[in-house]
Amino acid sequence: MEVVNTVGRRKAAVARVFVKPGKGQITINRKELAAYFPLEILQFQVKQPLLATNTAENYDITINLDGGGIKGQAEAARLGIARALCEIDAEMRPTLKKAGFLTRDPREVERKKPGQPGARRKFQFSKR
Secondary structure (H helix, E strand, O other), X not given: OOOEEEEEEEOOEEXXXXXXXXXXXXXXXXXXXXXXXXXXXXXHHHHHHHHHOOOOOOEEXXXXXXXXXXXXXXXXXXXXXXXXXXXXXXXXXXXXXXXXXXXOOOOOOOOOOOOOOOOOOOOOOOOO
16 A cells, blocks of 8 residues: 545645554654644544544554644644545445544634624724
8 A cells, every 4th residue: 555645624724644554653744743732632633533443553644734723733634634544444434424533624714894803793882
């Protein structure tokens, strides 16, 4: 098996994921997973598809992350890894689908409207 590459997106974050057989090494933007995501919960989110399919030690994963914040980046990486695992082995698809890892979260930030300080917020009304 050669390198499998997929894309995962969430909000403004884009993750390009490259998966190849290996020993379970996860590299993000040329940094170790723990160095890039210091929070345990974000590291767990990135590893979720691997843990759900019991393939954590079978593949080396390289991820190029761009845009968004750390939460969006972690979820984009999770989607990219899940898509790559489906491409490698179609039998993993039902497990990943049931866990919700193959669904792209469609929620985006609403645009700011003219004459308002934010998307929904209005300036304070003054009667006099």
